[in-house]
Amino acid sequence: MTKNNIDTIVDTVVSRIYEVMDQTFEIEASGRHIHLNREAIDSLFGDGYQLRPSKYLSQPGEFASEERVSIKGPKGIIHNVIILGPERKNCQVEVSLTDARSLGVNAPVQLSGNIENTPGIIMMNGSKSFVLDRGVIVAKRHLHVKDIDAERLGVKDKERVSVQVFSERPLIFDDVIVRVSPKFETSMHIDYDEANACGHKKGVRGRIVKR
Secondary structure (H helix, E strand, C coil): CCHHHHHHHHHHHHHHHHHHHCCEEEEEEECCEEECCHHHHHHHHCCCCCCCEEEECCCCCCEEEEEEEEEECCCCEEEEEEEEECCCCCCEEECCHHHHHHHCCCCCEECCCCCCCCCCEEEEECCEEEEECCCEEEECCEEEEEHHHHHHHCCCCCCEEEEEEECCCCEEEEEEEEEEECCCCCEEEEEHHHHHHCCCCCCCEEEEECC
8 A cells, every 4th residue: 555545544534534623513411400590599589689600501601500409209308409590581490300200290301491290399598488389300311502513413493402422321311302592502402311321421412323
């Protein structure tokens, strides 16, 4: 084999590696957390209280706040649950299936924002409490895609895809919902149950695979 042939093979392999990497995106694991509306914030922290950002998240404008609350279900309590800001129109409590069983609530697997036919829960901050009549869900795994990345990844809004995870315990997640918006940064979100299943670590990446 001549040097020119070797160089051609190397260039082809390198080009293919870059092509594959261009199709990947970070996979982020989300722990249990809460989104609150103004009524709930006032009840739990006082009238007019403003959530204090502790860490800004990958999605623009979203942050983990310094505030924490406890959530109480029929069978148990989970303390020190993080609140994500900014405040929303509706409250939403996102837990894993494992958390839901510990709390004793029958939380359905649904996309964030869909709180129809969901159970409620009690949220507590010291002596203050707020009774949520609905809003507890197990967030369905989903892929945020910035609009300018949609063509590169070959996806459209609300499409269902499969995602291969490149981790210590590689697997393929089926039924991943694509959400496309100019307000997003491209990344996939899974909960801690799913993260443990694939051996997730910070920086793990995935790519869409055709089934």
